[in-house]
Amino acid sequence: MPIYEYCCQKCGHCFEVLQKVGEGGESLTCPRCGAAKPVKKVAACAVSHGSFSTGSCISKSGFS
Numbered sequence: 434m435p436i437y438e439y440c441c442q443k444c445g446h447c448f449e450v451l452q453k454v455g456e457g458g459e460s461l462t463c464p465r466c467g468a469a470k471p472v473k474k475v476a477a478c479a480v481s482h483g484s485f486s487t488g489s490c491i492s493k494s495g496f497s
């Protein structure tokens with residue numbers, strides 16, 4: 434199960450979320466301030482490669 438990192442638009446707190454593939458983050462809330470709709474950051478697989486190839490990472494794991 435992929436891990437996604439989200440950052441809160443209200444307080445700036447970033448947190449990781451385990452999500453099923455294709456599941457959206459619309460229902461997520463910030464664990465610190467409770468604000469809705471945090472912004473998704475780069476995928477965990479791109480981070481583990483130590484590069485910013487976010488596009489190739491997403492094309493491999495998503496859009497099935």
Ligand SMILES: [Zn+2]
Binds near residue numbers: 446
């Ligand atoms: Zn917050």
